[in-house]
Amino acid sequence: MVRDRLLVACLCSAGMVVALQQTLVIPLLPDFPRLLDTSVQGASWLVTATLLTGAVCTPVLTRLADMVGKRRVVLVCLAAVAAGGVLGAVASSLPGAIVARAVAGAGVPLIPISVAILQEELPDGRLPARVALLSSTLAVGTAVGMPLAGVMAEALSWRAVFWFSGLAGLAMIAAVVRLVPASKGRAPGRFDVPGAVVLAAAVAALLLVITQAGAWGWTSGAVIALAAGSALATAVWITLELRVRHPLVDVRVSVRPVVLLANAGSLLIGFVMFMNLLVTSQLLQLPASTDAGLGMDSMRAGLWMTPIALSFGLFASASSPVTRRFGAQATLVAGALLLSVAYVGRIFLSDGLWQIIVASIAVSAGSAFAYAALPVVIMRAVPPWQISSANGFNNLLRSIGTSMSSAVLAAVLAAATARTAGEAVHHYRQAFEHMFLIGALVAFAAFLVTLPLIRLADRPAASSVS
Structure with missing residues (x-):
């Protein structure tokens, strides 16, 4: 029992460290053109580089984890995070910082691999709750990254953000070596x-x-x-x-109704989850002179973002009884429906600080239910030797969804800016209302896509998750 708890704590902590990489530099983007002598467009590559390497490495490393051992690949992921943090801390130019962020992005596959480790090591009765907790670290870490970076940069320096990332990666390497056992099985075949x-x-x-x-x-x-x-x-x-006989991703398995619908839902849910964080951060930090912002600095906004991040973990844990009683598919569908309702609420709740925070927490509740259920749905639908790669592909689609949300928000905000008599006029309130409407529609689409999962029979491939 103690061993299992230490294993879960170790993997969840490692998942948090990896998830932080996706948003650690976002609060610093306005300052990087000055700090690294570059343009705004050049600084944006500090985010793009991490997304690219994370997306490319996810299907590759999750498949390798099934073949050569999950703990080995988890250590590779953490080594990438540690190296990226140290390289970023000592970088003196934009190319060096981009390389650092690209290296750190290779750690992204850790969470789907960790899900497969739990499936190997934990008894079936405790697995859904532990998987829910581990899966929630992706969103919790993503949410915590922005306030943490803002506070550290204000109190110390921007380099402290990278040093923290590097040292956290090294600490987790030591923990994984001590607490995570070697894999019990290997997937057959050669690497594709x-x-x-x-x-x-x-x-x-x-x-x-x-x-x-x-x-x-x-x-x-x-x-x-x-x-x-x-x-x-x-x-x-x-x-x-x-x-090929042993594909990187088994397309035939991926088009099974359960896997196909779960993957489609993951893309849409990733979009609405990340958009919630981006829009809330904008609402808190836009100048009070605009028609929507509260004019907070990055440190104060970060502190107010913290309850949103913490609520994600709480709601993910609360989803476990629902999964045990009604099944992971029902939990996923309920999360998508709650997301849609919460986004409708955000259209009308954006006038003050408490309205913004409460509405954002409501969106986090729906995201937490969905994120907690997705890995369990996938695990029940694929053979045990494909769990890492199948969850990795699901995670890849979720990452594409989060990237799409950033692009859509940027486009909507740009469209909300007009020039009158040579001066820029911003209609941010209307832009955010449009974003909330888009979020409600995308979440409702996720609900419709995942709803058939409830009617589909639960047929585990070779082992089941209770």
Whole structure:
């Protein structure tokens, strides 16, 4: 019992450290052009680099985890986080900082691999609750990253943010070596190198379209070429995966109704979860002279974001009894429906601090239920030797959803700015109302997509999760 608790605590802590990487630099983006002698567009690559390497490495490392051992690959992920933190702390130019962020992004696959470790090590009766807690670290860490970075940068310096990341990664390496046992089984076959290369190209091109189209222009030659290249690479990848004996991602398993619907829901839920954090941060920090902002500095806004992050963990734990009583599919569907209702509420609750925080926590509740249920749904639908790679692919789609939310928010805010007599006029309140409406519609789409899961039979492949 004590051993199991230490294992869960270790993996959850490691998951938090990895999840922090996705948002640690976001509060610092306005300062990086001055600190690193670059442009605003150049500084944005500090976020894009992490997204790209995280997306590319997720299917690769999760498949390797199934083949060579999960603890080994978890240690590789943490080593990447530690190295990225140290490199960022000593970086003196934009290229060095981008390399640091790219290296840290390789740690992203840790959470889906950790889910598979829990499936191997814990008894079935305790697994759903522990998986819910571990899965919640992705959103909790993502939410904590922004306030933590803001507070550390204000109190110490921007380099302290990177030093913290590096030291946390090193500490977790020591903990994993001590507390996480070696894997008990291995997936058969050879690693699918062609599939990995083609999927990496498809995902990288897609993320470049999502993250850079606003700056390059949606009709620019580069964006059109990347979009076409991503579509072509995806078609080639599917063809390759259907022909090889041991694919990187088993496409035949991925198109099973349960897995297909869960993956589609993951993309949509990732969008609405991250949009909640981005919009709330904007509402807190936009100047009070605008029609929507509260004019907080990064430290104060960070402190008010903390309850939102903590509520995610609480609601994820609260979802466990629902999963035990009604099943993971019902928990996922309930989370999506709650997300839609909460976003409708946000349209009308944005006039003051408490309204903003309470409405944002309501969205976090729906996100927590959905995030907690998704890995369990996937685990029940795939063979044990594919759990890491299947959850990794699900996590990849969720990451694409979060990237899309950033791009949509940037586009909506840009459209809300007009020039009158040579001066910029911002209509932020209307823009945020539009974002909340988009969030409600996307969440309702997730509800409709996942609703058939309740009617689908629960057929575990070779082992079940109770």
